[in-house]
Amino acid sequence: MADIQARTEDALGQLLPPSSTHPDLLHEAMRYAVLGGGKRVRALLVHGAGEIAGATANELDRAAAAVELIHAYSLVHDDMPCMDDDALRRGKPTVHVEYDEATALLTGDALQTMAFEVLCGAEDACAETLPAERRIAMIRLLAQASGSRGMAGGQAIDLASVGLAISLEELEFMHIRKTGALIRASVLLGAQCGNCSADTLERLDRYGKLVGLLFQVVDDILDANSDTATLGKTAGKDADNNKPTYVSLLGLGEARKLADSLLDETEAALVPLGHAATRLRELAVFIVHRRF
Ligand code: GRG
Numbered sequence: 001m002a003d004i005q006a007r008t009e010d011a012l013g014q015l016l017p018p019s020s021t022h023p024d025l026l027h028e029a030m031r032y033a034v035l036g037g038g039k040r041v042r043a044l045l046v047h048g049a050g051e052i053a054g055a056t057a058n059e060l061d062r063a064a065a066a067v068e069l070i071h072a073y074s075l076v077h078d079d080m081p082c083m084d085d086d087a088l089r090r091g092k093p094t095v096h097v098e099y100d101e102a103t104a105l106l107t108g109d110a111l112q113t114m115a116f117e118v119l120c121g122a123e124d125a126c127a128e129t130l131p132a133e134r135r136i137a138m139i140r141l142l143a144q145a146s147g148s149r150g151m152a153g154g155q156a157i158d159l160a161s162v163g164l165a166i167s168l169e170e171l172e173f174m175h176i177r178k179t180g181a182l183i184r185a186s187v188l189l190g191a192q193c194g195n196c197s198a199d200t201l202e203r204l205d206r207y208g209k210l211v212g213l214l215f216q217v218v219d220d221i222l223d224a225n226s227d228t229a230t231l232g233k234t235a236g237k238d239a240d241n242n243k244p245t246y247v248s249l250l251g252l253g254e255a256r257k258l259a260d261s262l263l264d265e266t267e268a269a270l271v272p273l274g275h276a277a278t279r280l281r282e283l284a285v286f287i288v289h290r291r292f
Helices: 002-015 024-034 041-052 057-078 101-119 132-146 151-160 168-192 198-224 226-231 246-250 252-289
Strands: none
Touching (some): 002 041, 002 057, 024 101, 041 168, 041 252, 198 246, 198 252, 246 252
Protein backbone atom coordinates (compact mmCIF):
# COMPACT_ATOMS: atom_id res chain seq x y z
CA MET A 1 0.00 0.00 0.00
CA ALA A 2 2.78 2.42 0.94
CA ASP A 3 4.40 1.77 -2.41
CA ILE A 4 1.21 2.63 -4.33
CA GLN A 5 0.54 5.67 -2.15
CA ALA A 6 4.07 6.91 -2.93
CA ARG A 7 3.64 6.18 -6.68
CA THR A 8 0.39 8.13 -6.68
CA GLU A 9 1.95 11.09 -4.88
CA ASP A 10 4.77 11.02 -7.40
CA ALA A 11 2.47 10.83 -10.43
CA LEU A 12 0.30 13.67 -9.10
CA GLY A 13 3.38 15.77 -8.36
CA GLN A 14 4.58 15.35 -11.95
CA LEU A 15 1.19 15.90 -13.58
CA LEU A 16 0.19 19.02 -11.64
CA PRO A 17 1.53 22.27 -13.12
CA PRO A 18 4.57 23.63 -11.21
CA SER A 19 3.71 26.44 -8.76
CA SER A 20 6.33 28.60 -10.43
CA THR A 21 4.31 28.72 -13.68
CA HIS A 22 1.70 31.35 -14.49
CA PRO A 23 -0.90 31.70 -12.94
CA ASP A 24 1.30 30.88 -9.94
CA LEU A 25 -1.27 31.32 -7.20
CA LEU A 26 -3.78 28.96 -8.80
CA HIS A 27 -1.12 26.34 -9.51
CA GLU A 28 0.22 26.64 -5.98
CA ALA A 29 -3.30 26.19 -4.54
CA MET A 30 -3.90 23.15 -6.78
CA ARG A 31 -0.72 21.51 -5.48
CA TYR A 32 -1.62 22.51 -1.92
CA ALA A 33 -5.03 20.84 -2.26
CA VAL A 34 -3.77 17.60 -3.77
CA LEU A 35 -0.28 16.83 -2.46
CA GLY A 36 1.01 15.80 0.94
CA GLY A 37 -2.08 14.30 2.48
CA GLY A 38 -4.86 11.83 2.02
CA LYS A 39 -4.95 8.09 2.34
CA ARG A 40 -5.22 7.59 -1.42
CA VAL A 41 -7.94 4.98 -0.95
CA ARG A 42 -9.30 5.58 -4.45
CA ALA A 43 -5.86 5.22 -6.02
CA LEU A 44 -5.33 1.98 -4.08
CA LEU A 45 -8.65 0.68 -5.44
CA VAL A 46 -7.64 1.56 -9.01
CA HIS A 47 -4.40 -0.40 -8.61
CA GLY A 48 -6.09 -3.28 -6.77
CA ALA A 49 -8.63 -3.83 -9.57
CA GLY A 50 -6.05 -3.09 -12.26
CA GLU A 51 -3.76 -5.85 -11.03
CA ILE A 52 -6.58 -8.35 -11.51
CA ALA A 53 -7.05 -7.07 -15.06
CA GLY A 54 -3.33 -7.32 -15.83
CA ALA A 55 -2.99 -3.56 -16.39
CA THR A 56 0.40 -1.84 -16.55
CA ALA A 57 1.48 0.26 -13.57
CA ASN A 58 1.89 3.32 -15.79
CA GLU A 59 -1.72 3.23 -17.01
CA LEU A 60 -2.91 2.66 -13.46
CA ASP A 61 -0.92 5.67 -12.26
CA ARG A 62 -2.82 7.93 -14.67
CA ALA A 63 -6.23 6.53 -13.75
CA ALA A 64 -5.37 6.73 -10.04
CA ALA A 65 -4.23 10.33 -10.44
CA ALA A 66 -7.47 11.19 -12.27
CA VAL A 67 -9.74 9.90 -9.48
CA GLU A 68 -7.61 11.53 -6.79
CA LEU A 69 -7.89 14.85 -8.67
CA ILE A 70 -11.69 14.58 -8.75
CA HIS A 71 -11.69 13.61 -5.08
CA ALA A 72 -9.46 16.57 -4.15
CA TYR A 73 -11.70 18.95 -6.12
CA SER A 74 -14.77 17.66 -4.27
CA LEU A 75 -13.09 18.21 -0.90
CA VAL A 76 -12.01 21.76 -1.80
CA HIS A 77 -15.55 22.71 -2.82
CA ASP A 78 -17.20 20.76 0.00
CA ASP A 79 -15.11 22.70 2.56
CA MET A 80 -16.19 26.11 1.24
CA PRO A 81 -18.49 28.37 3.29
CA CYS A 82 -21.40 27.78 0.88
CA MET A 83 -21.23 24.03 1.62
CA ASP A 84 -19.77 22.50 4.81
CA ASP A 85 -17.71 25.53 5.82
CA ASP A 86 -14.72 23.67 7.22
CA ALA A 87 -11.48 25.31 8.33
CA LEU A 88 -9.30 22.20 8.38
CA ARG A 89 -8.72 19.41 5.89
CA ARG A 90 -6.04 16.72 6.11
CA GLY A 91 -4.66 18.49 9.16
CA LYS A 92 -4.05 21.83 7.47
CA PRO A 93 -6.12 24.94 6.66
CA THR A 94 -8.66 24.38 3.90
CA VAL A 95 -7.96 26.02 0.53
CA HIS A 96 -10.38 28.94 0.98
CA VAL A 97 -8.82 29.65 4.40
CA GLU A 98 -5.20 29.37 3.22
CA TYR A 99 -5.94 31.35 0.02
CA ASP A 100 -9.42 32.82 -0.55
CA GLU A 101 -12.84 31.70 -1.73
CA ALA A 102 -12.38 32.65 -5.36
CA THR A 103 -9.08 30.73 -5.49
CA ALA A 104 -10.72 27.71 -3.84
CA LEU A 105 -13.52 27.74 -6.41
CA LEU A 106 -11.07 27.94 -9.30
CA THR A 107 -8.80 25.32 -7.73
CA GLY A 108 -11.67 22.83 -7.62
CA ASP A 109 -12.70 23.70 -11.18
CA ALA A 110 -9.16 23.30 -12.50
CA LEU A 111 -8.58 20.00 -10.67
CA GLN A 112 -11.81 18.62 -12.07
CA THR A 113 -10.99 19.41 -15.68
CA MET A 114 -7.41 18.25 -15.20
CA ALA A 115 -8.67 14.79 -14.21
CA PHE A 116 -10.22 14.33 -17.66
CA GLU A 117 -7.13 15.70 -19.38
CA VAL A 118 -5.06 13.09 -17.52
CA LEU A 119 -7.41 10.30 -18.66
CA CYS A 120 -6.92 11.38 -22.28
CA GLY A 121 -3.35 10.11 -21.96
CA ALA A 122 0.05 11.66 -22.44
CA GLU A 123 0.45 14.14 -25.29
CA ASP A 124 3.40 12.08 -26.46
CA ALA A 125 1.41 9.44 -28.40
CA CYS A 126 4.35 6.98 -28.39
CA ALA A 127 3.80 6.43 -24.69
CA GLU A 128 0.19 5.28 -25.19
CA THR A 129 -0.88 1.72 -24.55
CA LEU A 130 -4.65 2.05 -24.36
CA PRO A 131 -6.79 2.51 -27.48
CA ALA A 132 -8.81 5.74 -27.83
CA GLU A 133 -12.17 3.91 -27.42
CA ARG A 134 -11.04 2.61 -24.06
CA ARG A 135 -10.02 6.10 -22.97
CA ILE A 136 -13.43 7.45 -23.98
CA ALA A 137 -15.11 4.73 -21.92
CA MET A 138 -12.98 5.70 -18.93
CA ILE A 139 -13.72 9.40 -19.36
CA ARG A 140 -17.46 8.60 -19.55
CA LEU A 141 -17.23 6.45 -16.43
CA LEU A 142 -15.51 9.17 -14.41
CA ALA A 143 -17.81 11.91 -15.73
CA GLN A 144 -20.92 9.91 -14.81
CA ALA A 145 -19.57 9.13 -11.35
CA SER A 146 -18.77 12.81 -10.72
CA GLY A 147 -21.81 14.50 -12.23
CA SER A 148 -25.43 15.14 -11.31
CA ARG A 149 -26.26 11.43 -11.27
CA GLY A 150 -23.17 10.73 -9.18
CA MET A 151 -21.15 12.73 -6.66
CA ALA A 152 -22.49 16.23 -7.41
CA GLY A 153 -26.07 14.91 -7.35
CA GLY A 154 -25.43 13.12 -4.06
CA GLN A 155 -24.03 16.33 -2.61
CA ALA A 156 -27.15 18.23 -3.77
CA ILE A 157 -29.40 15.65 -2.09
CA ASP A 158 -27.26 15.82 1.06
CA LEU A 159 -27.54 19.61 1.25
CA ALA A 160 -31.29 19.44 0.70
CA SER A 161 -31.74 16.84 3.45
CA VAL A 162 -30.33 18.95 6.31
CA GLY A 163 -32.87 19.02 9.13
CA LEU A 164 -35.19 16.50 7.41
CA ALA A 165 -36.20 13.13 8.80
CA ILE A 166 -35.11 10.80 5.99
CA SER A 167 -35.37 7.03 5.81
CA LEU A 168 -32.46 4.57 5.67
CA GLU A 169 -33.28 3.94 1.98
CA GLU A 170 -33.07 7.67 1.22
CA LEU A 171 -29.77 7.93 3.11
CA GLU A 172 -28.38 5.03 1.09
CA PHE A 173 -29.64 6.53 -2.18
CA MET A 174 -27.73 9.73 -1.34
CA HIS A 175 -24.49 8.05 -0.25
CA ILE A 176 -24.38 5.67 -3.22
CA ARG A 177 -24.04 8.86 -5.26
CA LYS A 178 -22.14 11.27 -3.03
CA THR A 179 -19.32 8.99 -1.87
CA GLY A 180 -20.02 5.60 -3.43
CA ALA A 181 -20.03 6.56 -7.11
CA LEU A 182 -16.39 7.73 -7.19
CA ILE A 183 -15.22 4.74 -5.16
CA ARG A 184 -17.04 2.34 -7.48
CA ALA A 185 -15.61 4.22 -10.49
CA SER A 186 -12.10 3.80 -9.05
CA VAL A 187 -12.51 0.02 -9.13
CA LEU A 188 -14.00 0.05 -12.64
CA LEU A 189 -11.33 2.41 -13.98
CA GLY A 190 -8.64 0.06 -12.71
CA ALA A 191 -10.36 -2.82 -14.50
CA GLN A 192 -10.64 -0.73 -17.71
CA CYS A 193 -6.87 -0.20 -17.73
CA GLY A 194 -6.45 -3.90 -18.46
CA ASN A 195 -8.62 -6.76 -19.63
CA CYS A 196 -11.00 -8.93 -17.69
CA SER A 197 -13.93 -11.22 -18.41
CA ALA A 198 -17.53 -10.02 -18.13
CA ASP A 199 -17.91 -12.18 -15.04
CA THR A 200 -14.87 -10.65 -13.33
CA LEU A 201 -16.09 -7.17 -14.25
CA GLU A 202 -19.45 -7.94 -12.67
CA ARG A 203 -17.72 -9.15 -9.49
CA LEU A 204 -15.57 -6.03 -9.38
CA ASP A 205 -18.61 -3.83 -9.92
CA ARG A 206 -20.40 -5.49 -7.02
CA TYR A 207 -17.32 -5.11 -4.84
CA GLY A 208 -17.03 -1.41 -5.86
CA LYS A 209 -20.64 -0.67 -4.92
CA LEU A 210 -20.34 -2.43 -1.57
CA VAL A 211 -17.02 -0.91 -0.65
CA GLY A 212 -18.35 2.58 -1.51
CA LEU A 213 -21.20 2.17 0.93
CA LEU A 214 -18.92 0.58 3.51
CA PHE A 215 -16.61 3.61 3.27
CA GLN A 216 -19.47 5.97 4.11
CA VAL A 217 -20.88 3.89 6.98
CA VAL A 218 -17.40 3.84 8.54
CA ASP A 219 -17.04 7.60 7.90
CA ASP A 220 -20.25 8.20 9.84
CA ILE A 221 -19.00 5.99 12.70
CA LEU A 222 -15.68 7.89 12.77
CA ASP A 223 -17.52 11.22 12.74
CA ALA A 224 -19.58 10.09 15.70
CA ASN A 225 -16.41 9.29 17.66
CA SER A 226 -14.64 12.35 18.93
CA ASP A 227 -11.14 11.00 18.22
CA THR A 228 -11.36 12.45 14.70
CA ALA A 229 -11.22 16.01 16.09
CA THR A 230 -7.44 16.32 15.94
CA LEU A 231 -7.18 14.98 12.41
CA GLY A 232 -8.71 17.76 10.40
CA LYS A 233 -12.37 16.99 10.88
CA THR A 234 -14.66 18.55 13.41
CA ALA A 235 -16.07 15.80 15.54
CA GLY A 236 -19.84 15.67 15.70
CA LYS A 237 -20.13 18.36 13.00
CA ASP A 238 -22.69 16.46 11.00
CA ALA A 239 -24.74 15.98 14.14
CA ASP A 240 -24.44 19.71 14.84
CA ASN A 241 -25.50 20.43 11.26
CA ASN A 242 -28.47 18.17 11.82
CA LYS A 243 -27.43 16.05 8.85
CA PRO A 244 -28.77 12.51 8.85
CA THR A 245 -26.05 9.82 9.15
CA TYR A 246 -26.00 6.04 9.58
CA VAL A 247 -25.26 6.61 13.25
CA SER A 248 -28.09 9.11 13.76
CA LEU A 249 -30.55 6.74 12.02
CA LEU A 250 -29.35 3.37 13.34
CA GLY A 251 -27.34 4.14 16.48
CA LEU A 252 -23.64 3.33 16.83
CA GLY A 253 -24.06 -0.40 17.55
CA GLU A 254 -26.26 -1.08 14.53
CA ALA A 255 -24.07 1.07 12.29
CA ARG A 256 -21.07 -1.05 13.33
CA LYS A 257 -23.05 -4.22 12.58
CA LEU A 258 -23.94 -2.82 9.16
CA ALA A 259 -20.23 -2.14 8.47
CA ASP A 260 -19.38 -5.72 9.48
CA SER A 261 -22.03 -7.20 7.23
CA LEU A 262 -20.98 -5.01 4.27
CA LEU A 263 -17.39 -6.18 4.81
CA ASP A 264 -18.58 -9.80 4.69
CA GLU A 265 -20.43 -9.04 1.47
CA THR A 266 -17.33 -7.52 -0.15
CA GLU A 267 -15.42 -10.70 0.70
CA ALA A 268 -18.19 -12.85 -0.75
CA ALA A 269 -18.16 -10.82 -3.98
CA LEU A 270 -14.43 -11.49 -4.38
CA VAL A 271 -14.45 -15.25 -3.61
CA PRO A 272 -14.50 -16.38 -7.28
CA LEU A 273 -11.51 -14.15 -8.03
CA GLY A 274 -9.34 -16.14 -5.62
CA HIS A 275 -5.82 -15.05 -4.73
CA ALA A 276 -5.75 -12.30 -7.37
CA ALA A 277 -8.17 -10.26 -5.25
CA THR A 278 -6.02 -10.27 -2.10
CA ARG A 279 -5.24 -6.56 -2.37
CA LEU A 280 -8.93 -5.62 -2.77
CA ARG A 281 -9.78 -7.82 0.23
CA GLU A 282 -7.12 -6.08 2.30
CA LEU A 283 -8.36 -2.69 1.15
CA ALA A 284 -11.90 -3.38 2.38
CA VAL A 285 -10.43 -4.32 5.77
CA PHE A 286 -8.28 -1.15 5.70
CA ILE A 287 -11.40 0.94 5.01
CA VAL A 288 -13.15 -0.57 8.04
CA HIS A 289 -10.18 -0.21 10.39
CA ARG A 290 -8.98 3.24 9.32
CA ARG A 291 -8.77 5.82 12.09
CA PHE A 292 -9.70 8.89 9.98
C1 GRG B 1 -18.57 19.45 -3.86
C2 GRG B 1 -19.42 18.23 -5.92
C3 GRG B 1 -19.00 18.21 -4.52
C4 GRG B 1 -19.06 17.05 -3.88
C5 GRG B 1 -18.60 16.85 -2.52
C6 GRG B 1 -17.48 13.63 -1.49
C7 GRG B 1 -18.04 14.95 -1.16
C8 GRG B 1 -19.00 15.49 -2.12
C9 GRG B 1 -17.71 15.64 -0.07
C10 GRG B 1 -16.78 15.20 0.94
C11 GRG B 1 -17.40 15.34 2.29
C12 GRG B 1 -17.13 14.19 3.10
C13 GRG B 1 -16.17 14.43 4.23
C14 GRG B 1 -17.72 13.02 2.82
C15 GRG B 1 -17.51 11.83 3.60
C16 GRG B 1 -16.75 10.80 2.88
C17 GRG B 1 -15.47 11.32 2.35
C18 GRG B 1 -15.43 11.58 0.92
C19 GRG B 1 -14.43 11.50 3.17
C20 GRG B 1 -13.10 11.97 2.74
O1 GRG B 1 -12.47 10.99 1.98
P1 GRG B 1 -11.14 10.29 2.45
O2 GRG B 1 -11.26 9.82 3.88
O3 GRG B 1 -10.14 11.52 2.43
O4 GRG B 1 -10.73 9.26 1.46
P2 GRG B 1 -8.56 11.57 2.23
O5 GRG B 1 -8.16 12.86 2.86
O6 GRG B 1 -7.93 10.38 2.90
O7 GRG B 1 -8.34 11.58 0.76
